Amino acid sequence: MKCLARVIVGFFIITSLQGQSNDLCVNEYWTEDEANIIMKEMLTHWDDLDSWEERKEAIKNQIIAGSQINKMPTINDEFETIISSSQKMDGYIVENIAIESYPGYFITGNLYRPDGVQGKLAGILSPHGHWADRRFHEEVQKRCAVLARSGAVVFVYDMIGFGESVEIDHNNFPKALLLQTWNSKRVLEYLLSREDIDSNRIGITGASGGGTQTFLLTAIDERIKVSVPVCMVAAHMFGGCSCESGMPIHKKGDFQTNNVEIAALAAPRPLLLVSNGHDWTRNTPSVEFPYIKKVYALYNAEHKVVNVHLPSEKHDFGYNKRTAVYNFLATHLKLNMDKIPYHEDNGYDESFVKLLSKRDLMVFYDEKNKPNSILKTNKEAIARLDEVLKSKSIGN
Secondary structure: OHHHHHHHHHHHHHHHHOOOOOOOOOOEOOOHHHHHHHHHHHHHHOOOHHHHHHHHHHHHHHHHHHHOHHHOOOOOOOOOEEEEEEEEOOOEEEEEEEEEEEOOEEEEEEEEEEOOOOOOEEEEEEEOOOOOOHHHOHHHHHHHHHHHHOOEEEEEEOOOOOOOOOOOOHHHOOOHHHHHHHHHHHHHHHHHHOOOEEEEEEEEEEEOHHHHHHHHHHHHOOOOOEEEEEOOOOOOEOOOOHHHHOOOOOEEOOEEOOHHHHHHOOOOOOEEEEEEOOOOOOOHHHHHHHHHHHHHHHOOOHHHEEEEEEOOOOOOOOHHHHHHHHHHHHHHHOOOHHHOOEEOOOEEOOOOOOOOOHHHHOOOOOHHHOOOOOOOOHHHHHHHHHHHHHHOOOOO
């Protein structure tokens, strides 16, 4: 039966790859039926912890090589940080922040942190997806504020080409996946450089394209301790944007993986998959989650991987999804959800969150407060990145 399964899967793979002249796996690369069978075949690549660890290393190496992030320089704490404003809210503080990604190119975002809390705090990276308003979206502001008030320092940052990160065109940049993954590493390094951050309590969560950023960084960086990709992990869907599938991280020659296996690289660290019934995560309870749970079983860590499936909901980071994320992160990052108003009938009350305007959340709201070193055009930013890739140095 195992040999027959390999023959059937081989047929599906060959059929799906016809006309494909490169190693990119884009969008719904397989059908749902094909992906279901392929996931069963992938189980034959490992049968114990040692063989999974070999598979894990191969997947990780493919992400690193395929994204070319191994060509970027060694990260250190010496990068420019700009905080242009600080606003005190109800139990939390919002700072408008930019950190240097590479010379002249800045990662723009907001830092939400608790007001008046002493001691070491959890740190949470909050990448956003491809929705309108991006980091300024109501859903983003609410989740960052709630997590901050409960005791975390939360960094929400722009995708390249969105928000204030306008120097590089998101849709017409072949290395978008590289730069976004690199930016996430820079945000991680920034959080770890802060004296108020507990390095053993670092989490990441994002939805859609932010979910892709979540499981990619978790896969290649063990310093992420808790991972929560929302509405993204699917066996057949590889991501439809160049920032998700525009570089060969899933396939090289005869080697093939997908986002399910990449998400499984989180094991045995706590992992929450949030899925719904109206996008490509509709099959998570029956296809993706069982595969990942088998991986966690190798580490005797089945209790650390959870799937919250909301069959009547759609592709967003809505209230019910946020609630699941709050509880999971609170458990594993030791946050204090007693700081958040709670009603027995309606759950967590987010009404204390003051929604700020885009202008209030912008770092560079005026050309006058931009550093002189900032790159101003798409051509300049790409040329500087190419220089960094060649020299493998920052600031030299």
